Amino acid sequence: MEKLISADWPFQKVLIANRGEIALRIIRACRDMGLQSVAVYSDADRDALHVRMADEAYRIGPATAAQSYLHIPTLIDVARQSGAQAVHPGYGFLAENANFVEACQEAGLIFIGPSAAAQRSMGEKTAARRTAEAAGVPIVPGAMIDDADDAEIQASARRLGYPVLLKAAAGGGGKGIRLVRDERDLLSSLRTARSEAQSAFGDGRVYLEKAVTPARHIEVQFIADQYGHVVHLGERECSIQRRHQKLIEESPSPIVDEALRARMTEAAINLVRSIEYVNAGTAEFLLGPDHNFYFLEVNARIQVEHPVTEWCTGVDLVQEQLRVAAGLPLSFSQDDIRLRGAAIECRISAEDPENRFLPATGTVLALQEPSGPGVRVDSSLYPGLQVPLFYDPLLSKLIVWGKDRTQAIARLRRALAEYQLVGVRTTLPFARWLLEQPRFITADFSTDFIAEEWDGRQTGPVESVTTEQQENGAAPTPVELSPEQMAALVASLLANDNAEQEEARRHPQTQTQGENNRWLDVARRDGLRRL
Incomplete structure (x- = not known):
């Protein structure tokens, strides 16, 4: 892959409509390729690292996301002012907002991601289920309950069989989801799910889905160009999660063998081709105890956990996103992809694991990030940083690689011991605890692992x-x-x-x-x- 772009590229400057570690990741990819980067920042992020690292930076409004990072007219205006010809949304915020894609196109900007049509076909969960079913991808049995009365909703849940999940139709990121184990809790959980969905997505619709339990969360990374080439880059294991939010991810999954990998990746590629998807994305599946898998959703963007795939395949996914958006074909074929070794990513977030992982804030007073063989840190941290409460609490990602999973775990233990951060409560204690758990070491876990092992353990004050x-x-x-x-x-x-x-x-x-x-x-x- 070329490091310096040619003069006839359709864009030379990229506006990054995001913040934190993913903004820094995109800035670095742009710099490697000779592209200029434009950062945006709210009042809360005036001193953020991505503001310092970019070639240019523009204020876009107050601290609240609705008035800054989610305000489409301001972002489009900054792109015009700066002379940017392309926009990279990162993940979160407007990354999967079809209206933002269309606004970029109307302003003559190249959106570095899938089309608005592809986003709409996958962004609305019930529509995505129908699309997946039409493409021959297994889906979890479910029922839409938009206009149903209480009796019909209860009848649908009985027909599916408890436990069931209530899920936001326009959802994502684990929001608007409620597990219901008994009919007595169904209607109250429905009210809560609708309220959360309305607050998070401006859309209160929810649907019922049979709960697969115990289940593992497996996802397939793919990327496609406008010439019909679609390539998968293996799978990731994302079962260590709390409240449907991932905490640890690894590639390859320790439970997926070659036969299962072939079935899951084929299903993902069939789905991608059916919607004429272009750029990077992830197909997410639930894997049941019988090794049957079911479609969950497509994340139409780069994922937080993309570094584990990069390390096991040698592909720079963000640079490949830029190439595809510039109209170039993929720089590799499926035959070129060989999974090598094992990689594990640990999310370091400003959350208090001893207090139900509630968000934390503060000032970073001292920082020592790990390094050494097989260690990568994607971070927005520096001493003196004031961590705000307005946004996603992710601060950095610690990623390790080993020749096999055993070596990767050993390296992650070493790196976590080196990682010291003073002034803000983080998920570091949880990660250190996890690496000592026999069930994690032997890969004997499901999406219920944290509820079963962490939430039930004995805790005490720092002494x-x-x-x-x-x-x-x-x-x-x-x-x-x-x-x-x-x-x-x-x-x-x-x-x-x-x-x-x-x-x-x-x-x-x-x-x-x-x-x-x-x-x-x-x-x-x-x-x-x-x-």
């Missing part, structure tokens, strides 16, 4: 203990540290480490006093590893 208390057998006492105190502790421990290493180099036979060693170990364990 610290002095050497004297240890020696006297006293119970640990909780210690509440402010972010500033924690930052000072981190700096002190790192300085202590450096001093010890220097002393060891100069005097190899000298050992640090046991008292200091024990305190350092305790402080590391209770002060750092729980961040």
